[in-house]
Amino acid sequence: MEAIYKSAFEKAIAIEIKSLSFYQTVSLIVRDNSTKRVFEVLAKEESSHLDLLCNLFPDNAEELVSILTKSYSSVFSDPYYMTLLNTVQFNTSEKDALQIALKEEQSCINCYTPFVEFFRETRIHDVFSRILNETHKHCEMISEEYMRLMHMVDQTDQLSFVRE
Secondary structure, three states: OOHHHHHHHHHHHHHHHHHHHHHHHHHHHOOOHHHHHHHHHHHHHHHHHHHHHHHHOOOOHHHHHHHHHHHHHHHHHOHHHHHHHHOOOOOOOHHHHHHHHHHHHHHHHHHHHHHHHHOOOHHHHHHHHHHHHHHHHHHHHHHHHHHHHOOOOOHHHHHHHHHO
């Protein structure tokens, strides 16, 4: 596998593992059942992204296992991830948890956008495009949950949430 592809897959797999771990952990911490369900859905989505990446990875199973192992073992040593995770406590409000989740999704968008712009091989481009599009949908879902929680009427009420 070319070094540039391997590097992209390593980064993408690490992103998905961190997001999956974050959402699984946060779903165990938050008290509000609706917010908990949002995080459980997001965890499931991240798991499906990870599956897509693993299925697209070339047939070198040993290399894939090595990347997965490295990514899982580095989750709790990543400063950004730990900062994000440490912001969520048992008494974190649902509003704050959703704002934190939106930051996580925005971070993923920032990471995936260059992949979509760079890779032209159809299979790889399509997978990264799909993940990027679904991440944008995650932002929408988080925003909708925030609006429900804050009793907002429509998207115009939400501008302060996006800016916070």
